Structure formats: C-alpha cells, structure tokens
Amino acid sequence: MTQFTKQEIDGVIVHTNSNYNEIVEKASTEISEEHILTDAEIAGVETDITNHNARQYLSSTDWYITRQAETGVVVPTDILTKRAEARAAVVSVA
DSSP states (O other): OOOEEEEEETTEEEEEETTHHHHHHHHHHHSOTTOOOOHHHHHHHHHHHHHHHHHHHHHHHHHHHHHHHHHOOOOOHHHHHHHHHHHHHOOOOO
C-alpha cells in the first residue's frame, strides 16, 4: 500500500508519496542520455500540442454555436474568426 506524507508548503497542504525521492532517483537513472528526440519526434510532439490547443479552444467555445442554434443569438465575429483559425490549425494525422 502506498503511504503518503502530509506537509504544508507555502500555506498549501500537500500529500506526497513517502517514497517520492526513491521513485525520482530510480526514474532519473532509467532515463538514458542516448534517447534524444529526433526531428520527426519533435515535430510529432509539436503537432500534438498544436492539435490539443486548437481542439481545446474549439471545445471551450462550442457553447456559442449551440446558443446560436437554439436561441438565434449571433456568435461574436472574433469568436468565429478564432474558431476558423483553430480548425485550420488542426493537423490530420494519417
């Protein structure tokens, strides 16, 4: 069973795994200096981040579209513009 340690840091109560230092030390020794990301891997990560951010924005503004469909209240132009930019930014991964 995992045991947690309760501590206060800057007025915030934090619960950490009592084996935290061992876990971090083991993980850091397991990370090999030989694994350096290739350009393709970096590009893939950048694509993932771009897609995530664009989809997150679209998701957070979907209510405008729903409101317009249900009530007829027009979506602000700047929201429509940014949504179009977000859709264009999404990269399809084949």
